[in-house]
Amino acid sequence: MSERASVAVVGSGPGGAVAACVLAEAGRDVILVEEGPGLGQQSCRPFSIEEMTQKYRHGGVTAALGPCPVAYVEGCAVGGGSEVNSALYHRAPAARLEEWARRFAVEGLGEKDLAPHFEALEAELSVLRDSTEVHPAGRKLAAGAASLGLECRQAPRMARPGPGPLHRLAMSDTYIPRALKAGCRLLDQTRVERLQRRGRGWVLKARTLGPLFEIEADQVFLACGAIQTPALLRRSGLAPRAGATLAIHPMAKLVAQFPEEVNGPDLGVAAQQVKPPHGRWSFGCSISSPQNLALNLLDYPEPLSRLARDWRRMASFYVMVPGSGRGEVGLLPGCPDPLVRYALSPEELRGLDDGLQELARLLQAAGAERVFAAPAAGPDARLTTLHLMASCPMGEHGGLCAADSFGRVRGSEGLRLADASLFCGPLGVNPQGTVMALSRRNALAFLKGGPEE
Amino acid sequence: MNWSSRIVGALVESVCAGLAAGQPPLAAPFDDVARFVDEAVGRMPSPQGLGVRLLAIAFDLSAFPSCGELFHRLDPEARAARLSAWRQSRLAVCRQFVRLHESLAVFRLYARLEPGE
Numbered sequence: 001m002s003e004r005a006s007v008a009v010v011g012s013g014p015g016g017a018v019a020a021c022v023l024a025e026a027g028r029d030v031i032l033v034e035e036g037p038g039l040g041q042q043s044c045r046p047f048s049i050e051e052m053t054q055k056y057r058h059g060g061v062t063a064a065l066g067p068c069p070v071a072y073v074e075g076c077a078v079g080g081g082s083e084v085n086s087a088l089y090h091r092a093p094a095a096r097l098e099e100w101a102r103r104f105a106v107e108g109l110g111e112k113d114l115a116p117h118f119e120a121l122e123a124e125l126s127v128l129r130d131s132t133e134v135h136p137a138g139r140k141l142a143a144g145a146a147s148l149g150l151e152c153r154q155a156p157r158m159a160r161p162g163p164g165p166l167h168r169l170a171m172s173d174t175y176i177p178r179a180l181k182a183g184c185r186l187l188d189q190t191r192v193e194r195l196q197r198r199g200r201g202w203v204l205k206a207r208t209l210g211p212l213f214e215i216e217a218d219q220v221f222l223a224c225g226a227i228q229t230p231a232l233l234r235r236s237g238l239a240p241r242a243g244a245t246l247a248i249h250p251m252a253k254l255v256a257q258f259p260e261e262v263n264g265p266d267l268g269v270a271a272q273q274v275k276p277p278h279g280r281w282s283f284g285c286s287i288s289s290p291q292n293l294a295l296n297l298l299d300y301p302e303p304l305s306r307l308a309r310d311w312r313r314m315a316s317f318y319v320m321v322p323g324s325g326r327g328e329v330g331l332l333p334g335c336p337d338p339l340v341r342y343a344l345s346p347e348e349l350r351g352l353d354d355g356l357q358e359l360a361r362l363l364q365a366a367g368a369e370r371v372f373a374a375p376a377a378g379p380d381a382r383l384t385t386l387h388l389m390a391s392c393p394m395g396e397h398g399g400l401c402a403a404d405s406f407g408r409v410r411g412s413e414g415l416r417l418a419d420a421s422l423f424c425g426p427l428g429v430n431p432q433g434t435v436m437a438l439s440r441r442n443a444l445a446f447l448k449g450g451p452e453e
Numbered sequence: 454m455n456w457s458s459r460i461v462g463a464l465v466e467s468v469c470a471g472l473a474a475g476q477p478p479l480a481a482p483f484d485d486v487a488r489f490v491d492e493a494v495g496r497m498p499s500p501q502g503l504g505v506r507l508l509a510i511a512f513d514l515s516a517f518p519s520c521g522e523l524f525h526r527l528d529p530e531a532r533a534a535r536l537s538a539w540r541q542s543r544l545a546v547c548r549q550f551v552r553l554h555e556s557l558a559v560f561r562l563y564a565r566l567e568p569g570e
């Protein structure tokens with residue numbers, strides 16, 4: 001078996017889905033290759049055990065190793081992380097874009113340059129700015145913030161407009177069907193193992209539950225996410241610095257117990273977020289299903305033993321810091337999976353610790369009877385992250401950047417990046433809006449440059 | 454059942470029994486939990502998954518000098534004592550090994566409270 005296309009997009013998360021859609025709708029012959037299965041949102045309940053096994057890479061049991069290990073998760077399904085996330089949406093903060101443009105010499109990355117891309121996405125995705133969602137845990141966060149004089153905002157969400165229960169929008173609802181309608185072919189459950197240069201184009205050595213086969217393409221857009229993109233580049237002997245600068249937003253969690261019910265089946269995650277002006281941390285609501293509460297209560301045997309009775313009065317909250325530590329995606333000889341390492345900076349550790357104390361105060365001010373926080377520092381810290389980025393930063397600063405300002409991989413003509421790996425550092429807000437905007441910008445720049453680009 | 458599944462099964466039983474949550478739907482048997490934990494470890498990325506399997510063997514063998522038996526063949530009380538020794542070990546890797554299995558076990562066990570379970 002072999003396949004051929006003018007453009008191959010590898011990975012169908014927010015970055016890959018948008019690139020495939022833009023290119024297919026412009027009339028290009030596109031093939032979208034995705035390691036995970038095409039299941040859609042209806043295949044299981046959100047945040048359930050089935051979702052972990054169906055749609056998360058390695059069943060969601062992955063950790064960045066280091067003095068304080070950080071558990072992380074990656075989506076692995078048609079639609080990537082968008083199939084399992086909360087669909088919260090933010091534009092990239094202008095100050096962050098400016099800083100990246102300055103330090104990494106990125107061209108065309110000002111707020112004004114990205115605005116048309118954000119605007120187009122927001123119109124296409126019906127990003128809800130003023131949703132009427134009412135989530136009891138979100139109300140608690142808002143009430144606590146008000147008593148401490150902090151501002152609490154409801155983050156916009158990509159969701160289907162109209163009455164009825166919230167239906168978050170994933171790539172399998174939006175850009176992937178559009179790409180397919182425009183003629184893009186989708187190969188799901190197909191993992192690209194290696195990339196090889198052949199003539200003026202590329203050969204992707206891929207596997208669909210069987211022997212390796214070849215996909216030939218003139219142009220390749222890699223969108224495997226911030227861990228798998230550098231891993232694939234390194235397996236292929238390309239971009240030796242790929243993976244050296246992984247950034248994350250580390251999070252610590254706590255569980256608050258209230259006198260009244262704040263939780264229930266299938267409530268989802270509240271969109272309320274608190275970002276104090278000092279910028280050292282932000283707070284938000286976390287998945288609060290019984291099993292997730294149990295995880296966050298592991299250090300507290302007494303409330304854990306009463307969870308069956310009390311879980312509807314409990315909710316999980318997070319403190320997140322912007323990320324100033326050092327991460328790396330490496331490969332060990334003979335191992336197909338990357339080895340991820342992350343060393344938290346003293347600033348991050350202090351931020352998590354101080355932030356947890358402030359969050360506990362906030363929730364007590366909102367009426368919490370009891371607050372249970374896991375340790376946020378040391379080898380027994382319970383840290384997690386959902387936001388992985390910046391492993392192959394873009395820009396014209398050759399020493400720092402794996403790709404140029406528009407995602408072209410240095411020294412590899414016809415190979416581009418279109419995912420969160422392109423960020424130049426931690427973004428400070430939920431990243432998928434920015435992943436999509438950058439991908440759209442880079443795909444349009446490619447189309448403008450012509451097929452020989 | 455292979456050796457490593459037996460170790461995981463014994464570990465999970467010890468963790469779940471120790472949670473003192475033994476009311477239905479959280480009561481024994483814990484076969485579903487053990488199966489989930491074993492499969493989850495099997496799905497881990499290759500460098501870490503291999504490390505965890507090797508540690509499980511070390512954990513099983515480490516009971517032998519003091520108890521004259523492998524961990525998975527011990528009675529529940531002796532198992533709880535071994536588990537507690539590793540949970541409080543000076544070696545971070547031993548504590549993290551127990552932590553990983555505890556996390557996976559409670560995650561699956563408490564998912565029984567979900568509607569439709």
Ligand SMILES: Cc1cc2nc3c(=O)[nH]c(=O)nc-3n(C[C@H](O)[C@H](O)[C@H](O)COP(=O)(O)OP(=O)(O)OC[C@H]3O[C@@H](n4cnc5c(N)ncnc54)[C@H](O)[C@@H]3O)c2cc1C
Pocket residue numbers: 010011012013014015016033034035036073074075076077078079080081082084085086087088089090190191192193223224225226228229232386387388418419420421430431432433435
């Ligand atoms: C639980 C969770 C909640 C989150 N909540 C939010 C939120 O509310 N808002 C927000 O903005 N962000 C959120 N995020 C983060 C967001 O989902 C990611 O930032 C985003 O998905 C990154 O997009 P991406 O295209 O870079 O990569 P991904 O979404 O990771 O997509 C990469 C895709 O490539 C595939 N792939 C990888 N390697 C290969 C290969 N070799 N061959 C073929 N295919 C491959 C993967 O299977 C995957 O489907 C959340 C993430 C998680 C996990």
